[in-house]
Amino acid sequence: MGIRNFRVTNTMSRQRIRWGTIGVAVLLIFTALFSFPQAYDKVSDGLKSKSGIDLGHFPWQTPFRLGLDLLGGTHLVYEADVAKMSSGGKADAVEGVRDVIERRVNALGVSEPVVQTDRAGESWRVIVELAGIKDVNQAIKMIGETPILEFKEEAGFIGLTDEQKKGMETFNKAAEKKANDVLKQALKSKTDFVALAKKYSEDPGSAANGGALGWFGEGMMVKSFENAVKTLSVNQLTTKLVQSPFGYHIIKKTGEREVEKDGEKVKEYEASHILLKTKSEADYAPADQWKLTGLSGQQLKKSSVQFDPNSGMPTVALEFNAEGKDLFAAITERNVNKQVAIFLDGDLISSPVVREAIRDGQAVISGDFSIAEAKQLSQRLNAGALPVPVTLIGQQTVGASLGADSLDKSLFAGLIGFVAVAVFMTLFYRLPGVLAVLALILYTFITLTIFKMIPVTLTLAGIAGFILSIGMAVDANVLIFERTKEELRRGLTITQALNEGFARAWLSIRDSNASSLITCLILMWFGTSVVKGFAITLAIGILVSMFSAITVTRVLLHFVGPWIKNAKWFLGGVKK
Secondary structure: OOHHHHHHOOOOOOHHHHHHHHHHHHHHHHHHHHOOOHHHHHHHHHHHHHHOOOOOOOOOOOOEEHHHHHHOOOEEEEEEEEOOOHHHHHHHHHHHHHHHHHHHHHHOOOOOOEEEEEEEEEEEEEEEEEEEOHHHHHHHHHHHOOEEEEEEEEEOOOOOOHHHHHHHHHHHHHHHHHHHHHHHHHOOOOOOOOHHHHHHOOOOOOHHOOEEEEEEOOOOHHHHHHHHHHHHOOOEEEOOOOEEOOOOEEEEEEEEEEEEEEEEEEEEEEEOOOEEEEHHHHOOOOOOHHEEEEEEEEHHEEEEEEEEOOOOEEEHHHHOOOOHHHHHHHHHHHEEEEEEEEEEEOOOEEEEEOOOOOOOOEEEEOOOOOOHHHHHHHHHHHHHHOOOOOOEEEEEEEHHHHHHHHHHHHHHHHHHHHHHEEEEEEHHHHHHHHHHHHHHHHHHHHHHHHHHHOOEEEEEHHHHHHHHHHHHHHHHHHHHHHHHHHHHHHOOOOOHHHHHHHHHHHHHHHHHHHHHHHHHHHHHOOHHHHHHHHHHHHHHHHHHHHHHHHHHHHHHHHHHHOOOOOOOHHOOOOOO
């Protein structure tokens, strides 16, 4: 009885009620404008055109973030190749793939991309949803061309056998002889160099074009090739073979010019060549010459283009994260005076000899890079290197028109439901029902404002969760009104009945909403993108509905309560 008396006498002061009502009104106006600023802008533009009064546009023009099913876009499914990995490392590798792909699609400027992993039996997949993406082919290209960066150490290969060495020497001698024969033909007068290159050159990148390499500046070719071109006059051929790590070159200089770059005049050259390839130890090394170290692009923090202080050749510098720093230190410690190979997309691009242990997490990829090639490689690595290969196995395009139609139908259905609820609450609970509808309107605007501010990606499932939370908000009001009716039947005044009704209903509202929130958390943790969207909007709606029912409705009822003398008219159906 003492507790009951405390509840009845614990009433809100009139001053608190007035300030609370003002706060509700301000909150209603602000959230309405924030949710739908277009309405204010339209009114402002109309007022300006008719009277010349310029109120300006609403300052916070934040659009709703729409998901794939509403905005349209692309749904991609990639399968990760983890067949060669241990069962314990597969999940971590696929998660690394997910992180890398997410970084790459973020670079596309996609609105809230969804990148998640999925496993079906022994198949590991990465699902990518790109809402509003315009260039699908570009997205596919960027994700598919993400390089696989791997660091490997020697696996016991001690060099070539005598037979392999003899075979390599025989091949290279034959290549040199053939190159000299072609050179003799090229030096003859009236010889068609283009036709000769198409016939003999073993450079796949230029042979079809008659050996043409286009224009290049200093540092863009290997040193031996570049030096040979500098000594030639335009339309002059080398009289001797030019050797490089790729083989023997016969070079014809076709042009020379002076261009301005960064305020300075520099020379550029144009040349064609015929390449006869040679072999090195790498061509004879067994497939298992190198073994994995555990260090890959997954631990890469950033890369940058630098220049070798001795040769002046461009290099790509790598910086690893904390995990990669420790791995790289351990790798270099056990491989002093040995080679550590750097592979990109399965191709050996550098195999430097470790002179001392490197503990600062810094590595350098050196090779016969041009500046443009080094920059491109650095950009690709900064976007992320995949720890395992992926293959595109599914692609689905969602049209924006379909999403807009679905959105319109969903909003129309929600509007009908809201109107039906409003009519029911007004007819059954009279004035409190009207106030509850007003609280629901405020609830709607607050929720939409939160969706914009977080922001929340709205999908059809998310909209369903939002509409469901409206029903739960109505349920809270029904509990409060029914408890208030019971207190009115006991002979309490309207103010006393309201306080007691809210106090008695609160426990039921708290417990039901708490159980719903727990369910939402479970769905967010274990569910897929569609389920997560539903759970997030429902959880936000539940929290806001509790505020609107317990605070907003209570303030409004206390504000009008003192002027109501007829309890029966106030709630309807009250019989003592």
